[in-house]
Amino acid sequence: MIMAFSSYNFNPFLSFSFSSTTTTTTLLPRLYSIKLKWKSRTSTPFGSKVVGSSIRSSPTQSIPVESPSPSGGSKTMTSNSSALTIVEVDLGNRSYPVYIGSGLLHHPHFLQKHLVGKKVLVVTNTTIASLYLDKVIDALTRDNPEISVETVILPDGEKYKNMETLMKVFQQAIESRLDRRSTFLALGGGVIGDMCGFAASTFMRGASFIQVPTTVMAQVDSSVGGKTAINHPLGKNLIGSFYQPQCTLIDTDTLTTLSDRELSSGLAEVIKCGLIMDADFFKWQEENINALLAKNPHAIAYAIKRSCEIKAQLVSLDEMECGIRAILNFGHTFGHAIENGVGYGQWLHGEAIAVGMVMAADLSLRLGWIDETLVKRIHTILEHARLPTSPPQCMTFEMFKSIMSVDKKVADGVLRLVLLKVSGSSL
Numbered sequence: 001m002i003m004a005f006s007s008y009n010f011n012p013f014l015s016f017s018f019s020s021t022t023t024t025t026t027l028l029p030r031l032y033s034i035k036l037k038w039k040s041r042t043s044t045p046f047g048s049k050v051v052g053s054s055i056r057s058s059p060t061q062s063i064p065v066e067s068p069s070p071s072g073g074s075k076t077m078t079s080n081s082s083a084l085t086i087v088e089v090d091l092g093n094r095s096y097p098v099y100i101g102s103g104l105l106h107h108p109h110f111l112q113k114h115l116v117g118k119k120v121l122v123v124t125n126t127t128i129a130s131l132y133l134d135k136v137i138d139a140l141t142r143d144n145p146e147i148s149v150e151t152v153i154l155p156d157g158e159k160y161k162n163m164e165t166l167m168k169v170f171q172q173a174i175e176s177r178l179d180r181r182s183t184f185l186a187l188g189g190g191v192i193g194d195m196c197g198f199a200a201s202t203f204m205r206g207a208s209f210i211q212v213p214t215t216v217m218a219q220v221d222s223s224v225g226g227k228t229a230i231n232h233p234l235g236k237n238l239i240g241s242f243y244q245p246q247c248t249l250i251d252t253d254t255l256t257t258l259s260d261r262e263l264s265s266g267l268a269e270v271i272k273c274g275l276i277m278d279a280d281f282f283k284w285q286e287e288n289i290n291a292l293l294a295k296n297p298h299a300i301a302y303a304i305k306r307s308c309e310i311k312a313q314l315v316s317l318d319e320m321e322c323g324i325r326a327i328l329n330f331g332h333t334f335g336h337a338i339e340n341g342v343g344y345g346q347w348l349h350g351e352a353i354a355v356g357m358v359m360a361a362d363l364s365l366r367l368g369w370i371d372e373t374l375v376k377r378i379h380t381i382l383e384h385a386r387l388p389t390s391p392p393q394c395m396t397f398e399m400f401k402s403i404m405s406v407d408k409k410v411a412d413g414v415l416r417l418v419l420l421k422v423s424g425s426s427l
């Protein structure tokens with residue numbers, strides 16, 4: 001066990017003190033939950049004087065986050081005859097497949113075999129409905145006249161990921177006479193997936209749920225693992241549930257219509273996956289970032305597959321984020337503060353997470369847990385991915401402090417952060 005107590009000027013305008021307990025390892029880059037107490041700082045970048053305070057002053061105990069065993073939980077099958085890959089999220093009797101491939105929406109059986117009852121409510125938004133709704137309705141109903149499909153088309157944007165919009169979903173569900181055997185199908189990015197999943201988890205105390213993600217962000221991350229949520233004005237994703245879908249269907253062809261900015265945003269989570277779990281994957285990303293930005297189908301398919309495998313493995317080990325799953329939150333404590341601080345939707349999720357990872361890497365460096373070379377590599381790959389690497393000018397120390405104090409990783413008043421630690425020369 002290593003005990004570390006340190007105090008640092010941060011980034012360079014936040015100042016913290018730490019106490020942490022970690023276990024050593026010779027494996028890959030490791031992440032550690034650390035307890036954080038706010039320390040005083042001298043001035044903001046904008047010149048005003050701020051004095052920080054402890055969120056909690058009593059001694060803290062940190063939770064070491066263990067690396068999963070290589071065999072940990074998920075299975076991947078790649079078909080020889082087609083480009084279909086199936087990543088299994090292994091959760092006992094709630095296990096489900098993540099289908100990944102080009103043109104999968106042309107094949108009705110992938111969706112139809114996971115329908116429980118005869119009614120489906122497709123939850124989507126104004127942008128995606130005009131692109132893919134007809135295709136999904138066809139996939140749900142072709143050669144299957146018993147299936148009836150209702151739709152609810154929500155306004156587009158993170159700023160609508162809230163209770164008011166959720167009520168529109170319930171309204172449609174009730175008016176359409178959905179019952180407990182009905183299926184909620186999320187067609188869209190992470191905003192739609194998170195809201196639709198939350199609606200499914202609470203409608204009549206739980207209906208069926210299918211994810212059809214259409215952004216890189218949703219295909220590499222949000223459609224796998226069962227975190228659902230809406231935002232609160234005071235914090236991101238504060239109201240939600242863990243609720244797994246019956247299946248996730250990733251038709252990579254849907255990415256052809258995705259904007260470059262959204263593509264980059266999704267790549268932030270791919271980069272996160274490499275950093276937290278797979279040094280070779282991170283190296284592969286460094287070598288293939290241009291292919292990813294050009295939407296090279298092979299590069300994109302590999303990035304989705306590997307990210308889903310990593311996520312499925314972590315979720316299978318720790319569905320409810322009692323331990324190891326928290327490493328998927330690398331960069332998110334700072335990132336969520338940015339999303340909330342600048343106003344939901346002003347910064348994309350992946351943009352905020354990119355800066356959050358830079359901030360977390362900076363803390364890791366100051367603790368002596370990673371070296372300058374890795375910090376530089378993180379900056380470089382994020383810049384190549386056309387992602388920001390500095391916090392927005394408007395975010396003051398007080399804003400970070402107050403927003404981060406409601407982070408879901410706060411335990412008994414103490415904020416816990418996920419940081420990188422490299423043992424050996426794995427990265």
Ligand SMILES: NC(=O)c1ccc[n+]([C@@H]2O[C@H](COP(=O)([O-])OP(=O)(O)OC[C@H]3O[C@@H](n4cnc5c(N)ncnc54)[C@H](O)[C@@H]3O)[C@@H](O)[C@H]2O)c1
Nearest residue numbers: 127189190191192214215217218221222227254257258349
């Ligand atoms: N549950 C989880 O584990 C998890 C993981 C990561 C992110 N998230 C959440 O996901 C949200 C971000 O998701 P996102 O980045 O997908 O944003 P998003 O859902 O807002 O989608 C981004 C934009 O792309 C548009 N769009 C979607 N698919 C498209 C397509 N194929 N072609 C053209 N345009 C398309 C959308 O209409 C939207 O304007 C955040 O709320 C974040 O908190 C959740």
Ligand SMILES: O=C(O)C(=O)C[C@@H](O)[C@H](O)[C@H](O)COP(=O)(O)O
Nearest residue numbers: 221225227236237325328329332408
């Ligand atoms: O699935 C997880 O676990 C993650 O942390 C994935 C994150 O990329 C995602 O943004 C998630 O919604 C964040 O979770 P939260 O619990 O911090 O809201």
Ligand SMILES: [Zn+2]
Nearest residue numbers: 269332349353
């Ligand atoms: Zn995320």
